[in-house]
Structure formats: C-alpha cells, structure tokens
Amino acid sequence: GTAWSVISSPDRAGDNFLLGVAVVSANDVWAVGQTSDPTAHTYTLIMHWDGTQWNIATSPDPGLSHELFGVVVVSANDVWAVGDSFLVDTVQTLILHWDGTAWSVVPSPNVGSDSNQLFGVGVGSANDVWAVGHSGTQTLIEHWDGTQWTIVDSPSPGNQVNELWGIAVPSANDVWAVGDDQDNYIGRSVIERYNDPCMTPSPTTQATGTPTPSATSTITNTPPPTATVPPCGLAWRVVDSPNIGSGDNIFGSVSVVSVNDIWAVGSYSNGSVYQTLTEHWDGTQWSVVPSPNVGPYESQLYQVAAVSSNDVWAVGFYGPGNAHLTLTIHWDGTTWSVVPSPNTLDDNFLQGVAAVSSNDVWAVGRSSNGSTLQTLTEHWDGTQWSVVASPNPSPSYSNLESVAVVSATDVWAVGYTFNEPQESAFLTLTEHWDGTQWSVVSSPSPAPSGYNDLYG
Numbered sequence: 001g002t003a004w005s006v007i008s009s010p011d012r013a014g015d016n017f018l019l020g021v022a023v024v025s026a027n028d029v030w031a032v033g034q035t036s037d038p039t040a041h042t043y044t045l046i047m048h049w050d051g052t053q054w055n056i057a058t059s060p061d062p063g064l065s066h067e068l069f070g071v072v073v074v075s076a077n078d079v080w081a082v083g084d085s086f087l088v089d090t091v092q093t094l095i096l097h098w099d100g101t102a103w104s105v106v107p108s109p110n111v112g113s114d115s116n117q118l119f120g121v122g123v124g125s126a127n128d129v130w131a132v133g134h135s136g137t138q139t140l141i142e143h144w145d146g147t148q149w150t151i152v153d154s155p156s157p158g159n160q161v162n163e164l165w166g167i168a169v170p171s172a173n174d175v176w177a178v179g180d181d182q183d184n185y186i187g188r189s190v191i192e193r194y195n196d197p198c199m200t201p202s203p204t205t206q207a208t209g210t211p212t213p214s215a216t217s218t219i220t221n222t223p224p225p226t227a228t229v230p231p232c233g234l235a236w237r238v239v240d241s242p243n244i245g246s247g248d249n250i251f252g253s254v255s256v257v258s259v260n261d262i263w264a265v266g267s268y269s270n271g272s273v274y275q276t277l278t279e280h281w282d283g284t285q286w287s288v289v290p291s292p293n294v295g296p297y298e299s300q301l302y303q304v305a306a307v308s309s310n311d312v313w314a315v316g317f318y319g320p321g322n323a324h325l326t327l328t329i330h331w332d333g334t335t336w337s338v339v340p341s342p343n344t345l346d347d348n349f350l351q352g353v354a355a356v357s358s359n360d361v362w363a364v365g366r367s368s369n370g371s372t373l374q375t376l377t378e379h380w381d382g383t384q385w386s387v388v389a390s391p392n393p394s395p396s397y398s399n400l401e402s403v404a405v406v407s408a409t410d411v412w413a414v415g416y417t418f419n420e421p422q423e424s425a426f427l428t429l430t431e432h433w434d435g436t437q438w439s440v441v442s443s444p445s446p447a448p449s450g451y452n453d454l455y456g
Contacts, residue, residue: 009047009054009430009442016045016427018414020070021402022079026410027051030098031430032081034067044068044096046081046103053442054430059096059103066094070121072129076100080144082118082131091115093142095131095149108142108149111135118142122167122175130194132164132177139164139192141177141236154192154236155229159183164192170259173199173234178251178264189249189279191241191264191286198232241286242279244268249277253303255312259283263331265291265314267300276301276329278314278336291336292329294318299327303402305353305361309333313380315350315363322370326350326378328363328385341378341385345369348376352402352413358382362433364390364400364413373397375431377413377438390431390438394418398429409435 018033029049036042044059044066068083077100085094093116095108110116114136121131127146134140139162141154156162158181167177175194180187229237243249247269254264260283267274276299278291291314293299299318306312310333317324326348328341341350345367355361359382367376375398377390390413392398400415411433418427430441 009427010056017067018045018047019068020081021404021412021414022071022073023404023406023412024073024076024079026406028076029412030071030073030079030081031414032068032071032083034083042067042086044081044083044094046096049430049441057103060105068094068096069117069119069133070131072121072123074123074126074129078126080121080123080129080131082121082133084115084117084133091117093118093131093133093140095142106149109151111138111140111151116140120164120166120177122169124169124172124175128169128172130167130169130175130177132167132179134161134163137161139177139179141192141194152194152236155238157181157190157238158188160185162190164190166254168254168256168262170256174259176254176256176262177236178254180250186246187248187250188243189241189251189264189266191239192236193239194234194236196232196234197237239286242288244275244277244288245270247271248274251277251279252301253314255304255306257306257309257312261306261309263304263306263312263314265301265304267316273298274300276314276316276327278304278331289331289336292338294325294327294338298324301327301329302349302351303353305355307355307358307361311355311358313353313355313361313363315353315365317349317365322347324348326363326365326376328353328378328380339385342387343367344376344387345372345374350376350378352400354403354405354411356405356408356411360408362403362405362411362413364403364415366399366415371396373399375400375413375415375429377431388438391440392417393427393429393440400429400431409433413438 018031021031031047033045035045046057046059066085071081079098081096093108116135118131118133129144131142138156139154161182164177164179177192249268251266262281268277276291301316304314312331316327318327326341348367350363350365353363361380363378365376375390394417398417403413413431415429417429
C-alpha cells in the first residue's frame, strides 16, 4: 500500500459521536455512539458499512436521552451494543441487539436508583456475552447466557469511585476486565478476572519486585476488596496489579496473545510528568515491565497491539509543551525498546496501532503546527516506520483516533474532522486502506452543526 484516504460518512443535525466499532467482515462493519438535538437530548447512533458506504441504521431510543459506548460481533446476525439511557430522573443500562434484520432493546438489570452505565462489551460465544461499567460508585458486570442478562457480583476496591472500561474473553471460564478506582482523588489501575483459581493458576497477592522504569519509583498493589469472595468457584476477583508510586496510574489499552500472555499499557505520574507504563500477565501474576521514556519529558502510551509473544507494539508520544514527537516502542520477547518513528509537523501524537503481521503494522494519530491539525498515518514494513500519505477533508482540523485491520488490503481508521467551509462542527471521519491508498469513506454525522467524533 502507498496512501491513506478519507472515507466519507453521513452526519445528522446536532452533536454526533461514534465510540465503538466491530467487524463481521470486509463488507459488514458496525459503529455505535450517540447524537443529539438542539434541546440537548441524546439518541443512540448506529452506522453500518456494507462494503460501499456508511449508512445510519434505525435504532431504538427507550428513554429521554441515550448513548452507546461499545459494540461486539458474534456473527452477521448477532451483534450487541451497550450504553445507557436516561429515564426521567435516573440513568439506567441500555443493551441493544441486532438479529440480522433490526435493532431492538433487550432488557438489562440495574442496581438501585444510582446511575447505571455500561462502557465495554466482550463475547465468548452466542451464549456467553459480557458487559462492564459502573453502578453509582461501584463496578457493574452483566452476563448474557443466551436467554437473559443478569448481574454478576464484582468487587469494588476503591473507596470513592470504581469503574470498568474494557473487557476481553479469552475463554468461557477466563474473562478479564480493566478499569480504575479512586481513593483520596488519586486514580489507580484495577484489573479483575472471572475464573476458578482452584482450577487455574491463582494470582499472587504480593508485589513482584519487578524493576520499574524509574529507579526511584516504588510499586504498590491494588488493595483487595472488602467483600468476601469464596476461595474456589467461578467468580470475579480483583487480580493484584502493580501501581508505580503514589500518583495516577492509568491503563489505556490491553492486548491478548494468549490466556497466559496479556499486555496492558498506559502511563503513570512520577509527581512532575507522566511516564510510560507497561504491565504483563504471565498466567500467574501481573508485573510492571520496564519501559523506556525519552529524555526528562512527558512520555505516554495510548494503545498496544500484539503480533506474537515476542512481537508487541505500543504507541504514544513524548516531549515538552506543544512540541510532542511520536513514540513507538517494541517488545522483542526480552525488553521494550524505542524504535525511531517519523514526525511531520511540530506537535505529533500516535493514538492507535494495529498489526496485520510482523512486517505489516499501522499506527495512526495526528500532527499540528499550531494553526493546522492533520491526520498522521505510519506503517512498519519489518525494517522501519514511514509516513504514508492520508487525506484531510478539512485542511485546518482532521484527526485519527484508532485503527483496525481485516487484512493487508483492508484496514480502517476513524476519527473526526471539521465541516468545511463553516468550521462550526466536528464530523465523523472514516478512512480505508485498500492495499494501495487511503481514501475517505462516507460516514454519518447526525449532528452537522455539532460534534461528531469516532474514537474506536
């Protein structure tokens, strides 16, 4: 391939956000989010790619305001989307299902009268679907068994806030959820696992002592929840996860090689700047793995993609002020190391990464010079990273947030751009790589006068 191109997408009146994407095949892709009207009411927004164009799909709105945060595919006629719905005086969970013909609301439980929201959804099979989020200040996990959604007890280790943002389902009896909790207004990483520790290796309860990226940093562990969890049997349990220092520790992404080989990346605060954070699950415990930082400046990782156990990429940025540079680091099975990556303008960020193979990896983001912000797409060919031309529907503001691969000739990137020439609203931006060039694919923006953003 040689170039990125913008794929046009439709927009409605009002604000428009796309927050999740899932692929059935090259001709069957779903994206979900929300749209709003001038009265500030929000509505579900679902778009579908049929191989030729993006179209807005009819989706139900059971309350006053609604939003969708995640979508997952079981098959072409079995797709789930999750979010929340505002009903008069409370926010409740919202789960929609696609049966191959239409989207419909599937009843989902709520805890008490507090706000109940679902942020992430993962699938093991048609009868094994999980959704995660929060209820008030507590974690919330729900499960679909082929007949109904039910709440599954989950620990909430924090004293102030407990939220789960992402979930992965390696197998029916081994499920992972990641998020954060808050004590004394400091965010700490949280990892939870659904399994039977008497049948599989149980996580340890002490810090591993793995060296941290900074010789002066110390590792502490996520404290166990106060609720008693049976020592054996399938259940959700907090898995001890290291936190560096006493400041914020934030996970941005997780990638699974196998049930015994999982990576999570993000950043932590050393008191003055944020530094890279990489943690690894070896089948027994999570441990901090030393990761490089460039110079004394801020270094952060946004996303991780695993090709194999000795071939993992993480991307982000480093640098001071408005002079950030792209950051790509690589795991070769032994150590993380910085791999040089190009920059185009003054301020550069890589926000998404996806791998087709060890010699075919894509990273996307943005670059700016203070007055112009443009898409940035880079490709790894097995030897070096290089910038690949990508279109900018708006010459003043076009940004890519995430990338997903189907094959070497079928890659998607999403983000948002200004509407031109008014520059009064953000519109959804979808671009497609066909093996030769990037092109814009039309995608809906239900709020042509508001915000329409795609993040994943």
